Amino acid sequence: MPEFPPFAVTVDLVVLTVRDGALQALLIRRAEPPYAGRWALPGGFVRPAEDLPAAAVRELAEETGLPAGSAHLEQLATYGAPDRDPRMRVVSVAYLVLAPDLPVPRAGGDAADARWARVPVGALAFDHGRILADGVERARAKLEYTPLAAEFCPAEFTIGDLRAVYESVWGIPLDPRNFHRKVTGSTGFLEPTGRWSEGGRGRPAQLHRRGPATQLTPPMLRPPPEPPAP
Amino acid sequence: MPEFPPFAVTVDLVVLTVRDGALQALLIRRAEPPYAGRWALPGGFVRPAEDLPAAAVRELAEETGLPAGSAHLEQLATYGAPDRDPRMRVVSVAYLVLAPDLPVPRAGGDAADARWARVPVGALAFDHGRILADGVERARAKLEYTPLAAEFCPAEFTIGDLRAVYESVWGIPLDPRNFHRKVTGSTGFLEPTGRWSEGGRGRPAQLHRRGPATQLTPPMLRPPPEPPAP
DNA sequence: CTAGTTCTCGTCAAGATGACGAGATATGGT
DNA sequence: ACCATATCTCGTCATCTTGACGAGAACTAG
Known part of the structure; x- marks a missing residue:
């Protein structure tokens, strides 16, 4: 063997949540x-x-106390620059996790502390800033052509909840009426439960759960960023 | 150090080509x-x-004699199942290369032989069949929302050449007139050179080169596969 | 010269999208 | 009780995009 x-x-x-x-x-x-003492990605x-x-x-x-199977998990990319860790040659396989709003995580393992931070976050250890940026961009892109936004929601949610996910991840407002038409018209995206939201402001909304679809056809496109005015 | x-x-x-x-x-x-003796991916x-x-x-x-910088290269995914190589624990980072039609490669390094094979190919060594399938699906998906199809073409090409790429990769025929309207209407996808193709059958076509765009907005969607008849 | 091929420009109906009106139904303050 | 406010849901309309297809232009093959 060589x-x-x-x-x-x-x-x-x-x-992400x-x-x-x-x-x-x-x-x-x-x-x-x-x-030591710097913020970093769990791993x-x-x-x-x-x-x-x-x-x-x-x-x-x-490292976080989040149970297995409670969130979407997919491979993101692999980072292996020779000098990315000063101790040794490390190749890191990054995974992207999309989770609904969960309690504040507990620190564990090698972590002195753990918290949720709004993106964009400050400087991170190693090349974790780049990894996080790649993960955020993957999540933003995937909302366009998959029903993955529902992974940020609890088991039952309103269309307004879902719209708030898109608005938060993309950072832009969306028209509530057009959004409602789009998601209810995409077969397999949502399934109505027959129950209704309670306690919120305004008229109660029907509760939905995730449907079986894995793709959005046609996709829901973000408005393309406008070129700067001349 | 631990x-x-x-x-x-x-x-x-x-x-891929x-x-x-x-x-x-x-x-x-x-x-x-x-x-030994089995077909595999280069690596x-x-x-x-x-x-x-x-x-x-x-x-x-x-392993193939293809020069650097002559083709598009991007990371595909990483494969690290504990038993994927019988010799030792191996983690493999797969890359996707999209190349124009190149001469038959020469064997080199650890390769006894090298050839182009139509996809789908037969059984491959290790988990390379899965890796190839993932790469093909990535290429098919990327043609929808990026101008990457031009990476399969030489520096100057006709719209018919480009359509042949889409038809070959997706495995379906496309309407020449609608395809022409779509790609010429996508700003930054193609730039006309003012020169014309020669020697082909039919009316000569204008030659184009790649434009600066990195995204297709809106994307060119594949017709979704139809569910089997009941 | 004729048949066949391919490129390019048009037409038209159907579908999707963006902008916005309006009624329904809840909460909260006075 | 009443009203302002907020949100959900359904509709309307102009515009854009797509799929299906007609038709002429410009070449090659025989």
Whole structure:
């Protein structure tokens, strides 16, 4: 068997939620060097016999207390610049997690602290700022052509809740009437439950749950950013 | 410094082109065990001080003779199941390469042979069948909302050439008149050169080159696959 | 010269979108 | 009780985009 150069392999997690009308990311404060005391993405080493998605689920539970299977998880990208970790050669597989509004996470594992931070966040350890930016852009793009926005909502939600997700993630207001027409007209996106919201302001709204669709056809496009005026 | 489990890290390449009116992938025949004699994706170990995209470019040149910078290259996904290589624990970062029609590649490095194969191809070594399928699906999806189809074409090409790319990658016929209207109406997709094609059948067509656009707004959607009749 | 092929420009109906009106039904303040 | 306000839901209308297709222009093959 030929020799091969040994690498450390880690998973890093971009965990996004919508809280208080804003897109927020889960950060942990590092307890150990390098970057001790700095904010970073949750993550850690992959174990010798562990699959990559399993490592992501385990780190999510260990460092934040979020249970497995409670959120959407997908691979984001892999980051392996030779100098990204001063200790050794590390290749990090980043995962994107979209979660409904959850209680404030508990710190655990190597984390001295954990919190939700509104994006954009300040400077992070390692290349985690870039990883987070890539995750946010992936989430923004996926809202256009998948029903993934519902992953930010609880099991039952109103169309207004769903619109608030789009507005928070995209950072722009949407017309409530056109949004209602679009999502109710996309087969498989939403299923009405027959129940109604209570206690909110204004007229009660029908509650919906996620439908079986995996694609939005046609997609719901963001208004393209306008070129600066000359 | 804590101990960490050592992994081998490789890059695998999904190199796609359009030849003879069909989407084709670059395969190499393995010279060494495991899977000696079987067809596989080109790839190899990442060197200790080498960045991941650099390793992808190097392997592309070594194993196939394709020069650097001659094609679009992007990261596809990372595959790291514990048993995907019988020798050791390997994490493989797959890259997607979209190339214009190039001469038949030469074998090199660990490859006993190299050839273009129409997709879908037969069984491949390791989990390369899955990786290739993921790469093909990524390419098909990206044609919808990016001008990436032009990466399959030479520097100057006709709109008919471009339509042939879409038809080959998607495997369906498209209406020439609607396609012409769509691509000429997408600002930044194509730039006319003022020159004209020669020697083909039918009326000569104007030659175009790639424009500066990076997105297609609105996208050119594939007709959604129809559900089987009941 | 004729048949066949391909490019390019038009036409028309159907569908999707953006802008906005308006009634229904809740809450909260006076 | 009454009114202002907020939100949900359904409609209207002009505009844009798409799919289906007609038709002439400009070439090659025989």
